[in-house]
Amino acid sequence: MCGIVGAVALRNIVPVLIEGLRRLEYRGYDSCGVAVVTADGPQRVRSVARVAELDEQVREAHFEGVTGIAHTRWATHGAPTVNNAHPIFSRDTLAIVHNGIIENYESLREMLRAKGYEFVSQTDTEVIAHLIHSLYQGDLFAAVRAAVQQLAGAYAIGVVHKNQPHTVVGARAGSPLVVGYGKGENFIASDGLAIAGSAEHISYLEEGDVCEITLEGVRIADRAGNIVTREVRDVQAYGAYGGAVDLGPYRHYMQKEIFEQPRAISDTIPATDAFTPELFGDNAPEVFKGIDSILILACGTSYYAGLTAKYWLESVAKIRTDVEIASEYRYRESVPNPRALVVTISQSGETADTLAALKHAQSLGMEHTLAVCNVATSAMVRLTEFKFLTHAGREIGVASTKAFTTQLVGLFILAVTLGKLRGHVNAEQEATYLKLLRHLPAALNGVLALEPQIIAWSEEFARKENALFLGRGLHYPIALEGALKLKEISYIHAEAYPAGELKHGPLALVTEAMPVVTVAPNDALLEKLKSNMQEVRARGGQLYVFADADTHITSEDGIHVIRMPEHYGLLSPILHVVPLQLLAYHTACVRGTDVDKPRNLAKSVTVE
Numbered sequence: 001m002c003g004i005v006g007a008v009a010l011r012n013i014v015p016v017l018i019e020g021l022r023r024l025e026y027r028g029y030d031s032c033g034v035a036v037v038t039a040d041g042p043q044r045v046r047s048v049a050r051v052a053e054l055d056e057q058v059r060e061a062h063f064e065g066v067t068g069i070a071h072t073r074w075a076t077h078g079a080p081t082v083n084n085a086h087p088i089f090s091r092d093t094l095a096i097v098h099n100g101i102i103e104n105y106e107s108l109r110e111m112l113r114a115k116g117y118e119f120v121s122q123t124d125t126e127v128i129a130h131l132i133h134s135l136y137q138g139d140l141f142a143a144v145r146a147a148v149q150q151l152a153g154a155y156a157i158g159v160v161h162k163n164q165p166h167t168v169v170g171a172r173a174g175s176p177l178v179v180g181y182g183k184g185e186n187f188i189a190s191d192g193l194a195i196a197g198s199a200e201h202i203s204y205l206e207e208g209d210v211c212e213i214t215l216e217g218v219r220i221a222d223r224a225g226n227i228v229t230r231e232v233r234d235v236q237a238y239g240a241y242g243g244a245v246d247l248g249p250y251r252h253y254m255q256k257e258i259f260e261q262p263r264a265i266s267d268t269i270p271a272t273d274a275f276t277p278e279l280f281g282d283n284a285p286e287v288f289k290g291i292d293s294i295l296i297l298a299c300g301t302s303y304y305a306g307l308t309a310k311y312w313l314e315s316v317a318k319i320r321t322d323v324e325i326a327s328e329y330r331y332r333e334s335v336p337n338p339r340a341l342v343v344t345i346s347q348s349g350e351t352a353d354t355l356a357a358l359k360h361a362q363s364l365g366m367e368h369t370l371a372v373c374n375v376a377t378s379a380m381v382r383l384t385e386f387k388f389l390t391h392a393g394r395e396i397g398v399a400s401t402k403a404f405t406t407q408l409v410g411l412f413i414l415a416v417t418l419g420k421l422r423g424h425v426n427a428e429q430e431a432t433y434l435k436l437l438r439h440l441p442a443a444l445n446g447v448l449a450l451e452p453q454i455i456a457w458s459e460e461f462a463r464k465e466n467a468l469f470l471g472r473g474l475h476y477p478i479a480l481e482g483a484l485k486l487k488e489i490s491y492i493h494a495e496a497y498p499a500g501e502l503k504h505g506p507l508a509l510v511t512e513a514m515p516v517v518t519v520a521p522n523d524a525l526l527e528k529l530k531s532n533m534q535e536v537r538a539r540g541g542q543l544y545v546f547a548d549a550d551t552h553i554t555s556e557d558g559i560h561v562i563r564m565p566e567h568y569g570l571l572s573p574i575l576h577v578v579p580l581q582l583l584a585y586h587t588a589c590v591r592g593t594d595v596d597k598p599r600n601l602a603k604s605v606t607v608e
């Protein structure tokens, strides 16, 4: 999702800006652009292709400058056209890049039209450009501070003005922005990763902050207008963020990331012989004793990790667990429980809805919060009392894979830790769970070896336009995740149901043309699941079953079976999701979609 980079330097800064955009590409975008300040006002180059194409354009045009801003845009208001791409200008004197959504843009637009401003794009961003322009009286920092007072919604912005050729002003509320300190040059960016190497140190701006970066230094004003300092941290080397990740022998990052799961999981399992609350933070032993329920908040794939965790938390730790989609929770009236532990799950730690839901829970008096997150420096990790860092490594494919399975590992560890603390897990069970966890990477390798069989199925799936996914119990969220993976990267319409719900509606859809993917572990619900499968067969539906070794489900007319190498008890969801990831991946490959950057989707969703 939208990414911002800005810089003030004495050298041509365009290559640094473009490299910053390249590093933010993983967030997802549909257009991009860069502007520099010249004596004639800001000049820009924009593209609806990739950053590489923008790079070619700037090289060919010898487009250079010492002060500039750049942007990758994920369209919200207005189609992804060159005209709507950022930087957006106001009267050829001011240029702005923006991440977020301005909710009161319509009333602001009317007010600005009345003042004579013309709107040439469909973006909400253009109102910010004109608003700042209308308030400018020779001091861009002051104009931006005045303008943000009038903005409702979420934003991170970078602004330059013709009259201040060595100044970039940034501001943030709801969307992330960092300032970067270099040697005689300074930066802003959506993420430290974008400027690592050029900036030696960074500060995270806080909600409502406005910053002014010049050659001499950085000034930051808080929401009340006071000049403040923000903690200065070392910027991690670009390599520490994962660097330019090599594809190795793989065709796509998604495939690479699916195959990295054994390593990612083994990196995520702590080197410990016991499940102790300290794994989540120093104060956790005391706080965890006092909690009486769990509230999980997340979006997308992370939400499905939460749904799986509910089964573990309630069965292993016997603790009541609610799981809510963050974008729903933040706006509904709920009954807060100060004794609940609020758990946010997020690969990026920057998802706007999950961050807002977390802050909402905190505002309701729920002070005990835990982030299960893959990015140590993310806003979410900084906002929560406790953390469990997954060590999936950088995930580039928009469709989450290794982040999901490592989240599951973290959540299982939480369930066993709480179970132990609450007297529901004895030493023998603890040892068994640890052994199961430790063996997971090897078990996953066994599942990955099923790839050739899944490739054969993908040829069939690629010709379909619809698919149903069935699971029961602990594997229902896995069926949901399988359907999500298939739809997001292959664009095949897919829905998941708990198999018992089939007869209450979706059975009406079942014909020979409908593939029904069934997650069939050898658990207590197996016989029930087999009955549900018969209901599908009786209507001519084609079953594609991922069956555990000892389920005795065999291939026959209309029933295609891939046998999982071993049954994995409570941790079985972590194994069963992998063939579903591979099925989605290979089906998408056969259909020739842009697997790592599926249309309309973004990796890091920093707007509502």
Ligand code: G6P
Pocket (backbone or CB within 6 Å): 299, 300, 301, 302, 345, 346, 347, 348, 349, 350, 351, 354, 398, 399, 400, 601, 602, 603, 604, 605
């Ligand atoms: C986007 C991504 C998904 C991800 C979701 C939540 O939709 O495409 O893969 O599951 O955001 O992201 P988070 O970073 O909070 O896990």
